[in-house]
Amino acid sequence: MAPTLPHDNPEISLDIPQGFPPLNRAINKNKPTKYGVELGEKLFHEKKLSGNNTISCADCHKQSHAFADNHTQAVGIYGRVGLRNTPPIQNLAFMQFYNWDGNKLTLESQPLVPIITHEEMNSSIVQVIEKLQAEPDYRHLFRKAFGDETITPQRIYHSLSQYEYTLISANSKYDQVKRNEGASFTPSETRGYHVFQQKCASCHTGELFTDQSFRNIGFPLNPNAEEGGRARVTGVSTDYMSFRVPSLRNAQYTAPYGSFGQFPTLRSVLDYLAEGVLEADNLDPILKENGNSIPLSEQEKDDIIAFIETLSDPTFVGK
Numbered sequence: 001m002a003p004t005l006p007h008d009n010p011e012i013s014l015d016i017p018q019g020f021p022p023l024n025r026a027i028n029k030n031k032p033t034k035y036g037v038e039l040g041e042k043l044f045h046e047k048k049l050s051g052n053n054t055i056s057c058a059d060c061h062k063q064s065h066a067f068a069d070n071h072t073q074a075v076g077i078y079g080r081v082g083l084r085n086t087p088p089i090q091n092l093a094f095m096q097f098y099n100w101d102g103n104k105l106t107l108e109s110q111p112l113v114p115i116i117t118h119e120e121m122n123s124s125i126v127q128v129i130e131k132l133q134a135e136p137d138y139r140h141l142f143r144k145a146f147g148d149e150t151i152t153p154q155r156i157y158h159s160l161s162q163y164e165y166t167l168i169s170a171n172s173k174y175d176q177v178k179r180n181e182g183a184s185f186t187p188s189e190t191r192g193y194h195v196f197q198q199k200c201a202s203c204h205t206g207e208l209f210t211d212q213s214f215r216n217i218g219f220p221l222n223p224n225a226e227e228g229g230r231a232r233v234t235g236v237s238t239d240y241m242s243f244r245v246p247s248l249r250n251a252q253y254t255a256p257y258g259s260f261g262q263f264p265t266l267r268s269v270l271d272y273l274a275e276g277v278l279e280a281d282n283l284d285p286i287l288k289e290n291g292n293s294i295p296l297s298e299q300e301k302d303d304i305i306a307f308i309e310t311l312s313d314p315t316f317v318g319k
Contacts, residue, residue: 009033009145014093017170019207021094026106032162035144040163042141043156048131050077050121057114057160060086063318066250067167072261076120083119083224085261088254090316091247093165096212100243100259103233107161112153125153132156169249169316170207177310185310192307195300202286209248209311215284216242218277218292222260229259238282252312266308270301 012032016023043049044057055077061067067089069075074082084100098104104113114120115128129151132138139149146155176183185193196204205211214230221227221241230239243259257263263272274296277287287293296304 009035009147012037012166014165015168017168017175017207020091020170021206021208021212023093024096024106026108026161027093027165030108030158030161030165032165033145035141036146036159036162037166039138039141039145040159040161042138043160044163046132049115049123049128051123051127052077053131055121057111060114060120061089064253066090066169066253066313066317068254070255072256074120076114076117077122080119080122082117083222083226084259085256087246088250089164090167090169090250091208092167094208097214097244101230101233102214102244107164108154108157111157111160125156128156129153167316169313171315172249172313173310174307175313186306188303188306189310191299192303192305193310195296196304196307199294199296199300200304203245203284204248210245213245214239214242215245216240216280216282217273217284218280218287219258219272220262220278224260227260240282241280242282248308249311250313250317252309253317266305267301270296270304274301 010033012034014023014032044061047053047056047059049056060069060074060076062069065088069086071086073084074086076082087100092098092107096105098107098110099113104110112125115123115125132151138151142151142155143149145159173183173185177185203211203213203215203217216229219241226232228240230242230244231237233239246257251257251266255265257266257269263269273294276291276293277283279292283292
């Protein structure tokens with residue numbers, strides 16, 4: 001059940017971009033509020049969430065990288081390396097699955113994972129609460145956000161999620177062109193848009209530039225035996241090494257690419273897709289039907305990258 005909000009903590013109205021998909025239904029039980037978001041942002045930058053007070057959410061999710069980072073795989077407490085690449089945090093209010101394998105269906109259920117994971121924060125929610133209770137500033141913020149000073153796991157997860165719900169990116173050149181705000185595509189961007197529609201948009205579709213499906217597209221395999229992609233969640237063999245299709249918004253800022261940072265640049269991704277991907281029984285039909293590749297000329301690669309860069313939102317990343 002959602003917490004009862006004090007009357008002096010007004011809800012924040014999200015600016016929903018035109019054409020974006022429906023909101024995740026969980027937001028109806030945890031609508032962003034003025035002080036809930038303020039508390040969530042402070043917690044997002046709080047190193048006390050980690051066991052040794054050195055790692056915050058913001059240390060891996062950097063605004064300048066669309067709240068991703070530039071590591072091939074996430075680096076947590078004591079320099080421990082995680083299983084996968086850090087995903088960007090943007091437009092999460094419109095996502096129906098979270099993490100590379102979609103093992104979380106709500107934002108509110110996600111924050112505990114990095115807090116307790118050995119390679120990330122290596123702490124416990126009990127330890128976190130004890131640390132926060134010792135801080136007068138936090139007791140004051142919890143009162144403003146939830147009506148009293150009680151610090152609970154649910155309130156921590158709810159406030160972090162409220163902050164993340166507000167991280168909406170929709171002011172790229174692409175958006176400005178679509179809104180007829182005076183911006184226009186270059187010839188290369190225009191060509192790239194048309195090639196993208198022909199060869200990429202079956203997966204990277206809609207205003208989020210992802211259909212939010214899980215697909216095996218034959219990328220190089222993570223050598224870690226614990227990796228199974230979506231199959232780790234479903235236990236279904238046909239989901240082996242299938243991963244959530246990432247949004248391409250702000251992709252210019254989120255290198256390297258792939259579930260464990262297999263590709264250093266967008267060009268290397270396109271080169272790999274054009275040259276031929278790994279065979280798999282559950283390889284996406286789009287690739288199977290084209291000889292395990294997406295045929296692209298060098299000019300088409302240049303133009304696709306030019307278009308993808310129009311999805312960059314400098315105001316969102318603080319540039």
